[in-house]
Amino acid sequence: MLSALTGMLDPTILIAIVVGLSLGFVVGALPGFEASNAAALLLPLSLTLPLEAAVAGMAAVYAGSQFGGAVPGILFNVPGTPGAAATARDGYPLTQQGRGGFAIGVARAGSAISGVFIAVGVLLLFKPLSKVTLLVGSPETFLLIILSLFMITGALGDKKIRGLISALLGLAIAAMSLSPHTGEARLTFGFKELYGSVPFVPVIVGLFGIAEMLRLMSNQRNSPDTKMVFQESVWSTKELLGDSWEGIKFALKRPWTGIRSGLLGLSVGIIPGIGPTVANFAAYDMAKRASSDPDSFGKGNPKGVLASEAADNAAMVGTMVPTLALGIPGSATAGIMLAAFYLQGATPGPQLLETHSGVVYTILGSLILASLLILPIGIVLAVPLVRLVLVPPKKIVPAVILLCMTAAVAVRGSAFDLGLATVIGVIGYFMIRADFPVVPVVLGVLLGPIAENSLIRSMSIGNNDLAIFWQSPASKVLCAVIILLVVLRVFQAVKTKKKALAPVS
Amino acid sequence: MGAVTSQPRSTTLKILLPIAVLVLVMGFSLYYLVSVQDLRSQARMFPTVILTVVLGVSLIELLKLVRAWLTSRKRESQESAQAPVEEGTKQDLVTPGVLLIVATLVIGALFSRLFGFEVTAIVLTPALMIALDRRNWRRSLLLGIVIAIAVIVVFGRLFALNLP
Numbered sequence: 001m002l003s004a005l006t007g008m009l010d011p012t013i014l015i016a017i018v019v020g021l022s023l024g025f026v027v028g029a030l031p032g033f034e035a036s037n038a039a040a041l042l043l044p045l046s047l048t049l050p051l052e053a054a055v056a057g058m059a060a061v062y063a064g065s066q067f068g069g070a071v072p073g074i075l076f077n078v079p080g081t082p083g084a085a086a087t088a089r090d091g092y093p094l095t096q097q098g099r100g101g102f103a104i105g106v107a108r109a110g111s112a113i114s115g116v117f118i119a120v121g122v123l124l125l126f127k128p129l130s131k132v133t134l135l136v137g138s139p140e141t142f143l144l145i146i147l148s149l150f151m152i153t154g155a156l157g158d159k160k161i162r163g164l165i166s167a168l169l170g171l172a173i174a175a176m177s178l179s180p181h182t183g184e185a186r187l188t189f190g191f192k193e194l195y196g197s198v199p200f201v202p203v204i205v206g207l208f209g210i211a212e213m214l215r216l217m218s219n220q221r222n223s224p225d226t227k228m229v230f231q232e233s234v235w236s237t238k239e240l241l242g243d244s245w246e247g248i249k250f251a252l253k254r255p256w257t258g259i260r261s262g263l264l265g266l267s268v269g270i271i272p273g274i275g276p277t278v279a280n281f282a283a284y285d286m287a288k289r290a291s292s293d294p295d296s297f298g299k300g301n302p303k304g305v306l307a308s309e310a311a312d313n314a315a316m317v318g319t320m321v322p323t324l325a326l327g328i329p330g331s332a333t334a335g336i337m338l339a340a341f342y343l344q345g346a347t348p349g350p351q352l353l354e355t356h357s358g359v360v361y362t363i364l365g366s367l368i369l370a371s372l373l374i375l376p377i378g379i380v381l382a383v384p385l386v387r388l389v390l391v392p393p394k395k396i397v398p399a400v401i402l403l404c405m406t407a408a409v410a411v412r413g414s415a416f417d418l419g420l421a422t423v424i425g426v427i428g429y430f431m432i433r434a435d436f437p438v439v440p441v442v443l444g445v446l447l448g449p450i451a452e453n454s455l456i457r458s459m460s461i462g463n464n465d466l467a468i469f470w471q472s473p474a475s476k477v478l479c480a481v482i483i484l485l486v487v488l489r490v491f492q493a494v495k496t497k498k499k500a501l502a503p504v505s
Numbered sequence: 506m507g508a509v510t511s512q513p514r515s516t517t518l519k520i521l522l523p524i525a526v527l528v529l530v531m532g533f534s535l536y537y538l539v540s541v542q543d544l545r546s547q548a549r550m551f552p553t554v555i556l557t558v559v560l561g562v563s564l565i566e567l568l569k570l571v572r573a574w575l576t577s578r579k580r581e582s583q584e585s586a587q588a589p590v591e592e593g594t595k596q597d598l599v600t601p602g603v604l605l606i607v608a609t610l611v612i613g614a615l616f617s618r619l620f621g622f623e624v625t626a627i628v629l630t631p632a633l634m635i636a637l638d639r640r641n642w643r644r645s646l647l648l649g650i651v652i653a654i655a656v657i658v659v660f661g662r663l664f665a666l667n668l669p
Contacts, residue, residue: 044660044664044666045660045664045666047666047667048664048666049664161562161565161566162523162566164562165527165530165559165562165563165566168555168556168558168559168562169530169559171551171555172533172534172552172555172556172559175551175552175555179548179549181548182546182548183548184546184548184549186541186548186549186552187537187552210606210610213606214603214606214607217600217602217603217605217606218597218598218599218600218602218603219597394602394637394638395634395637395638397602397606397637398630398633398634398637398649398652399630399652399656401606401609401610401633402626402629402630402652402653402656403656405610405613405622405626406622406626406656406657406660406666406668409617409622409668409669410660410666410667410668411667412667413667413668413669414669415614415615415617415618415622415669416614418610418613418614418617419611419614421610422607422610422611422614425610426607427529429603430522430525430526431526433522433598434522434523434525434526435523436523436526451551452551455550455551456550456551
């Protein structure tokens with residue numbers, strides 16, 4: 001572990017972290033863009049960069065985007081990411097009181113404190129966790145994947161069924177290749193280009209790049225309020241820096257609020273599919289309830305900003321736990337990081353801690369470093385980020401489309417992949433507009449090969465007897481949890497239907 | 506995924522679009538299950554199970570949506586006596602911007618095979634920028650060429666990626 005952590009000081013990895021963090025700030029600040037969009041476009045770079053640098057860069061993008069989303073939320077009440085809406089509840093009133101820089105400082109320090117604390121904690125827990133993963137065999141891996149897809153779709157509220165269809169579609173797309181066991185072509189429609197491995201990159205670029213740009217162009221709006229507010233209040237970097245330092249001191253004097261919110265964020269982030277957005281709001285509500293003056297929340301209480309930002313950075317770290325320990329992506333961006341492992345020939349899964357422990361510890365170490373760097377880089381980039389929010393989407397979209405095209409063709413040097421990404425992107429666009437979530441599709445594509453291999457191996461071990469999935473204690477627990485979740489879902493659906501049909505009194 | 510759109514949709518779009526997506530998904534699943542022989546072979550077992558479940562779940566969701574659509578049609582025809590039903594949001598689905606991007610990507614895929622990716626990128630990027638912002642076409646042209654060259658240099662040369 002120590003050698004992996006010192007490996008983090010490699011110049012390539014350090015540059016990847018700084019560039020990734022800055023890119024994350026930009027992506028987070030732009031409404032309509034998320035870390036997953038940037039990570040998808042950076043995915044081909046993992047072919048030529050060392051794996052540690054590529055994944056550390058993506059992790060830094062993820063960390064930076066959480067903070068980046070808070071800046072326009074605090075200054076204009078236009079959150080760059082959904083979770084930043086919780087930060088804006090008290091961040092924007094603080095700006096209206098002339099304390100925007102102070103709020104940004106609180107947000108930065110909150111992210112940094114919880115990010116460092118939680119990442120160090122997770123790093124120390126990984127070694128004992130690696131012993132647990134040794135208990136996970138093929139049947140347990142298959143059941144874990146089924147459970148995680150179930151949980152991910154369960155977190156989608158009233159879009160559960162559509163999410164399940166999306167996830168299953170992803171698993172089907174993953175089968176669009178030659179069978180790894182018999183070499184037979186499946187769902188290739190006669191295209192030789194699909195005979196190789198699953199085309200992750202065109203699918204990811206199509207869904208997270210092209211589909212998102214199509215969505216942006218179908219809904220072009222430039223908020224007049226944002227322009228007006230920016231013209232009325234011109235900040236200089238010097239002004240923001242001065243006020244930010246007060247905010248940082250405020251957060252440092254209240255470490256318990258940050259750590260408590262961070263622990264809540266970690267526990268939310270560990271569950272696949274829940275994500276930082278829920279963590280932001282949950283931590284905000286917890287801080288409000290724990291406060292001696294709950295009525296001040298929503299009117300410029302800096303503790304609201306501190307709690308929300310501390311939780312979302314910790315949740316981001318939390319998503320790394322199932323991703324790196326079990327190979328089950330905790331979020332879309334984490335899933336794209338797993339795709340980077342595939343591109344480098346490493347198979348993510350429970351054995352990753354055994355086969356690539358150095359990479360895993362370097363990634364966790366880079367999260368600690370990224371959390372520390374949020375403070376200086378975040379303050380300096382605050383004003384340029386604000387100007388970026390005002391750039392109309394039609395000026396940014398062509399550049400992103402070019403990056404999508406480049407990313408799609410770069411892996412195999414094939415124009416077919418660009419065509420595939422376009423088709424997937426158009427389908428993904430219609431899915432988004434039809435309220436079908438696309439994140440489960442990507443997770444299905446990434447987990448499909450592992451699921452199929454685990455299933456076939458399990459059936460071989462068990463002589464085609466399904467009882468193999470009920471043999472070990474771990475698989476019994478997993479089966480029980482899956483059955484319980486199914487029963488709960490059916491029960492909830494029946495209850496909701498009865499409520500809808502009940503006469504209104 | 507990204508910021509939530511706040512534009513209201515007509516009932517037609519809200520229900521018919523998901524129905525169209527479900528029909529597409531079911532068509533894909535049926536095509537596989539009907540056209541492929543020996544679905545129980547080891548190679549085909551996994552996609553067979555997945556697509557069968559997709560077919561079943563999609564059918565349930567389709568029936569729910571069809572019922573909702575018929576209910577909304579009935580309600581709309583009862584209310585149409587009072588006020589005409591608006592279809593204004595239908596054009597949000599396929600805007601000029603959306604068509605331009607799809608056209609760029611399709612042309613990009615075809616041209617890349619004929620002329621190589623670098624030439625295609627240098628031609629198409631400023632073309633797309635000009636098409637989206639015709640008022641400042643000179644600036645769009647210059648910016649498009651600069652961005653295309655920068656991306657090719659960074660991805661193709663600096664990171665030595667395999668651009669066709």
